[in-house]
Amino acid sequence: MSLSLTMLFFFLLVSTISVTSSGLWCVADDDATDEQLQATIDWCCSDSGGFRDCTPIQPGGVCYEPNTLKDHASFVMNSYYQELGHTKEQCDFSGTGNVVRHDPSHGPFTN
Structure with missing residues (x-):
């Protein structure tokens, strides 16, 4: 197994533990426009957004x-x-994010 693949599995494991322990997730609002969602992706994946590893949502990525x-x-x-502490403000994204209690990776989510 290559080092980068090992690192990816470690990242996913740590992320899963962190997400599970909080019991809260941040997801895009159903009413957000495509333009707002794309702007959020662009910002989060930039140096300004601070979240630089967007490879999981790239073609072939584990969350594509x-x-x-x-x-x-x-x-x-x-x-x-x-990554930044689970506050409602860190899930606002100009009013396009919602904090939910149901893991969105396992079917529909509810607030």
Whole structure:
């Protein structure tokens, strides 16, 4: 197993433990426009957003499917939210993010 693949599995394991322990996730709002979602992805994946590893939502990445703006935005929003302390403000994204209690990676989510 290559070093980068090992690092990816470690990142996913640590992320899963962190997410599970908080019991809260940040996801894109159903009413967010495609433009808002794309802007969130662009910002989160930039140096300004501080979340630089967006490879999981790139083609061939472990979170690429489903390939929708909402799913990709939810991934980066939640990653940002989990890394920076689980506050409602860190899930706002100009009013396009929601904190939920149901793990969105396992079917529909509810607030």
